[in-house]
Amino acid sequence: MEKKTCLSLLVENNFGVLSRISGLFARRGYNIDSLTVGTTENARFSRITITVTGDEQILTQIKKQLNKLIDVITVIELKPEESITRELVFIKVKADDTNRNQIVEISNMFRANIVDVARESLIVEITGTRDKIDAFFNMVEPYGILEFIRSGDTGLQRGAKVLSF
Amino acid sequence: MLASKLILKCLERENVEFVFGYPGGALLPLYEALRTSPIKHILVRNEQAGPHYASGYARESGRVGVCLATSGPGATNLVTGIATAYLDSIPIVAITGQVNRDLIGTDAFQEADITGATAPFTKHSYLVKDAADIPRIIREAFYIASTGRPGPVLIDIPRDVQLESIKTGLTYDKVDILGYKPNLHGHSGQIKRATKKIKEAERPVIYAGGGVLLGHAEKELLAFAEKDNIPVITSLMGIGAFPEDHPLYCGIVGSHGYEYSNVVMNEADLIINIGARMSDRATSRLTSFEENTDFVHIDIDPAEIGKNMETTIPIVGDAKTVLIDFIAKDTSKDHATWLAKIKEIKEQHPLVYDADPPCSDLINPKVMFRSMSEMTSDDSTLVADVGLNQIWSALYYHIIKERKFFTSGGLGTMGYSIPAACGVCFATLDHPKEVFAVCGDGSFQMSMGELGVIAEHQLNVKIILITNKKLGMVRQLQCDVYGKGHYSGTDINFDIDFMKLAEAYSIKSYKVDKNEDFNKVLPEAIKHQGPVLIQCQVHPDFIRI
Numbered sequence: 001m002e003k004k005t006c007l008s009l010l011v012e013n014n015f016g017v018l019s020r021i022s023g024l025f026a027r028r029g030y031n032i033d034s035l036t037v038g039t040t041e042n043a044r045f046s047r048i049t050i051t052v053t054g055d056e057q058i059l060t061q062i063k064k065q066l067n068k069l070i071d072v073i074t075v076i077e078l079k080p081e082e083s084i085t086r087e088l089v090f091i092k093v094k095a096d097d098t099n100r101n102q103i104v105e106i107s108n109m110f111r112a113n114i115v116d117v118a119r120e121s122l123i124v125e126i127t128g129t130r131d132k133i134d135a136f137f138n139m140v141e142p143y144g145i146l147e148f149i150r151s152g153d154t155g156l157q158r159g160a161k162v163l164s165f
Numbered sequence: 166m167l168a169s170k171l172i173l174k175c176l177e178r179e180n181v182e183f184v185f186g187y188p189g190g191a192l193l194p195l196y197e198a199l200r201t202s203p204i205k206h207i208l209v210r211n212e213q214a215g216p217h218y219a220s221g222y223a224r225e226s227g228r229v230g231v232c233l234a235t236s237g238p239g240a241t242n243l244v245t246g247i248a249t250a251y252l253d254s255i256p257i258v259a260i261t262g263q264v265n266r267d268l269i270g271t272d273a274f275q276e277a278d279i280t281g282a283t284a285p286f287t288k289h290s291y292l293v294k295d296a297a298d299i300p301r302i303i304r305e306a307f308y309i310a311s312t313g314r315p316g317p318v319l320i321d322i323p324r325d326v327q328l329e330s331i332k333t334g335l336t337y338d339k340v341d342i343l344g345y346k347p348n349l350h351g352h353s354g355q356i357k358r359a360t361k362k363i364k365e366a367e368r369p370v371i372y373a374g375g376g377v378l379l380g381h382a383e384k385e386l387l388a389f390a391e392k393d394n395i396p397v398i399t400s401l402m403g404i405g406a407f408p409e410d411h412p413l414y415c416g417i418v419g420s421h422g423y424e425y426s427n428v429v430m431n432e433a434d435l436i437i438n439i440g441a442r443m444s445d446r447a448t449s450r451l452t453s454f455e456e457n458t459d460f461v462h463i464d465i466d467p468a469e470i471g472k473n474m475e476t477t478i479p480i481v482g483d484a485k486t487v488l489i490d491f492i493a494k495d496t497s498k499d500h501a502t503w504l505a506k507i508k509e510i511k512e513q514h515p516l517v518y519d520a521d522p523p524c525s526d527l528i529n530p531k532v533m534f535r536s537m538s539e540m541t542s543d544d545s546t547l548v549a550d551v552g553l554n555q556i557w558s559a560l561y562y563h564i565i566k567e568r569k570f571f572t573s574g575g576l577g578t579m580g581y582s583i584p585a586a587c588g589v590c591f592a593t594l595d596h597p598k599e600v601f602a603v604c605g606d607g608s609f610q611m612s613m614g615e616l617g618v619i620a621e622h623q624l625n626v627k628i629i630l631i632t633n634k635k636l637g638m639v640r641q642l643q644c645d646v647y648g649k650g651h652y653s654g655t656d657i658n659f660d661i662d663f664m665k666l667a668e669a670y671s672i673k674s675y676k677v678d679k680n681e682d683f684n685k686v687l688p689e690a691i692k693h694q695g696p697v698l699i700q701c702q703v704h705p706d707f708i709r710i
C-alpha cells in the first residue's frame with residue numbers, strides 16, 4: 001500500500017550533496033513529493049526534509065540507499081505523532097472591491113497573512129499542516145486562484161531529542 | 166611541498182605500487198611529479214582499460230587498484246570501467262585531472278563534469294577545491310573504497326590545485342567520516358535466530374556470492390559447510406568461494422548456471438545467502454521457491470537485504486565475522502537424506518559435453534576448458550570476458566585450491582578480460598603465476614590495443630582467444646527469442662589474421678582448431694615465459710552452454 005512519508009536528513013554540507021540525493025531518487029525511480037534544504041546550528045551540516053510516496057518496501061529501500069551516501073549522516077522518519085511538520089504557501093487569489101473583505105476574513109480565520117494587495121488580486125501567506133492548507137485552498141477556490149507556490153514540508157522531531165550522529 | 170608531490174606521497178602511504186594511467190594537459194603537474202616518484206606508472210593504451218587494470222590488480226592482490234586519466238575525454242573514457250567495478254564491488258580509486266578552478270563551469274577546453282557523470286556508480290567522489298584537503302581526501306578515498314562493501318571512489322583534481330604549494334604534510338591519519346561507519350558484526354539476536362533456523366532446516370543450501378571473496382571468508386565458509394554437511398552453490402561472482410572439487414559443492418546458479426544447481430536451489434527449504442545480491446540473472450531460473458523457502462541473508466550492505474527478495478532473517482555484517490559466529494553455534498543436523506537427493510538430482514541433470522557435426526569438427530570449448538583445468542597449476546588465475554567464452558570458462562574450468570576466477574559479472578562489460586588479466590600480472594610481478602585471459606573475437610577487439618602494454622612489459626599472460634566469427638552470446642539470444650536465422654548484426658565477418666596481429670606485437674601465438682592440438686600447445690604456451698596468444702576456432706553454431 002502506498003503512503004506518504006516525511007524523512008529528515010542530516011547531511012554534510014559538501015559539494016554536490018543535493019545532486020547526489022536527488023540523483024538517487026531519479027535513477028532508482030522513486031518519487032519525490034517535495035524537498036527542502038536549509039542550514040543548521042552548525043555550518044558544517046545541512047538539514048533536508050523530503051516527502052515521498054511509496055509502499056513499505058520502497059520506503060525501506062529509500063532509507064537504506066540514502067544511508068549509503070557517504071555525505072548523509074542520519075536519516076529519520078518524521079512520524080506525525082512524534083514530530084511537527086509545516087509547509088509555507090503563497091496563494092495569489094483574484095480579489096476586487098466586492099469580495100476582498102471576505103477573503104481577508106477567511107485568511108484571518110486560518111491565521112494567514114495578506115502580504116500583497118492589488119486592485120484585482122491578493123497574495124495570502126499561510127503556514128500549516130497539509131490538512132490546514134488543503135482546507136484553506138478549499139475555501140478560497142471559489143474566488144479564483146491565479147497562482148500559488150508551496151514550499152514543501154519541513155519539520156523537526158518533538159521534544160528535546162535532536163538529530164545527531 | 167607542491168600539491169602534485171603531496172598527492173603521490175599520499176598514494177605511497179596507501180602502499181600504491183602501480184598507477185594505470187594516461188596523461189593529458191590537466192594532469193601535467195602530477196605527471197611531472199610521477200617522473201621522480203617510486204610509484205610505477207603503466208601507460209595503458211586507452212583510458213577505457215584503466216579501471217579494468219586496477220580491478221584485476223585489486224582482485225588479485227586484495228589491495229586498492231588505482232587508475233589515472235586527464236580531464237574531459239580522458240575522464241569520460243573511465244566511465245564504463247568505473248561502473249564495471251561498482252557493480253562487482255571492486256575497490257579502485259580513479260584520479261582525474263580537472264580544468265583550473267576558475268574555469269569550472271565555463272565549458273572550458275576538456276572540461277567534463279566527471280563527478281556528476283559517475284555519481285550513479287561511484288561509492289563516493291571528491292572534487293578537490295583546496296590543496297590542503299589532499300591528505301584527508303586521499304586517506305578517506307582509500308578507506309571508503311576498501312572497507313564495508315568495497316567499490317570505486319573518484320577524486321577529481323583541478324590542474325591549479327596540483328600546482329599549489331602547501332605547508333601541511335601527511336598529518337591526517339585517522340579516518341572519521343560521520344556518515345560512514347560500516348557495521349562488521351552481525352546482530353547477536355539475529356545470529357541466534359538464523360542458526361536455530363539452520364538447525365531446523367531439512368534441506369538447507371548455502372548460496373555464496375562475491376561477498377565471500379571480498380570478505381576473504383573462504384576458509385570460514387569451508388569450515389561452516391563441512392561442520393554439518395551443508396551443500397554450497399555459488400553465483401557467477403561467487404566462483405572461487407568454495408572449492409569445486411569438494412563433495413559439498415553444488416555448482417553455479419542462474420540463467421547461465423548449471424541445470425542441476427538451479428534444481429537443487431529450487432528444492433531447498435532454507436537458503437543461507439552469504440554476500441550474493443540475488444540479481445535477476447541469478448534467480449531467473451528459480452521458479453517455485455519463494456513461497457516455501459526461508460531465506461537467511463548475510464550482507465555487509467543493508468540495502469541489498471530485502472531488495473530483490475523477501476528475507477526471513479536478515480543479518481547485516483561481514484561474511485567472515487558472521488560465519489565465525491555461525492561456526493560457534495550448534496547447528497547440528499543429519500543431512501544424509503538431502504545429500505542423497507542432491508546426488509540423484511546431479512545424476513538426472515548431467516553435464517553434457519559432446520557436440521554433433523558440424524560443431525564437433527572444430528574445437529569443443531567445453532571439453533577444452535575441462536582439459537585446461539587438468540593442465541594448469543593449482544594457483545592459476547583465469548579472467549573471463551563476456552559472452553559464450555565467459556560461460557564456458559565459468560562452467561568448465563574448475564576453480565580448485567588456490568585458483569581464482571574473475572569476470573565482469575554485474576555489468577557484463579566486454580573487453581574486461583585482457584586489461585584485468587594484465588592487472589593480475591602486475592600484482593604478481595614478483596611471483597609470476599599462470600594467468601589466463603579468456604575472450605571472444607568480439608570482446609578481444611574491444612581491448613586489442615592493450616597488447617601494446619602486454620608486449621612492452623612482457624606480461625606473463627596467456628590469451629585464450631575463442632573465435633567463432635560471431636558475437637556468439639547475442640546471436641544465441643537472437644535464435645532463442647526470434648528463431649533460427651533471425652541473426653542481425655552479430656557476424657564478425659572480416660577474417661582477421663590474429664597470428665599476424667600477434668606478430669606485430671612480437672607475441673608468440675598459436676592457432677588451433679582441434680582439441681588435441683589445443684592440448685598440445687597449451688603446455689608449451691605455459692612454459693614460455695611471457696605473453697602467448699592461442700586462437701581457438703569454434704564453430705559459429707556451437708551455442709549450447
Ligand SMILES: Cc1ncc(C[n+]2csc(CCOP(=O)(O)OP(=O)(O)O)c2C)c(N)n1
Pocket residue numbers: 550551552553554555577578579580604605606607608609631633635636637638639
Ligand atoms: C561493452 C558491451 N557491449 C555489448 C555487450 C552485449 N554483448 C554481450 S555478449 C556479446 C557478444 C560477445 O561476443 P564475443 O566476444 O565474440 O564472445 P562469444 O559470445 O562469441 O564467445 C555482446 C555483444 C556487452 N556485454 N558489453
Ligand SMILES: [Mg+2]
Pocket residue numbers: 605606607631632633634635636637
Ligand atoms: Mg565470438
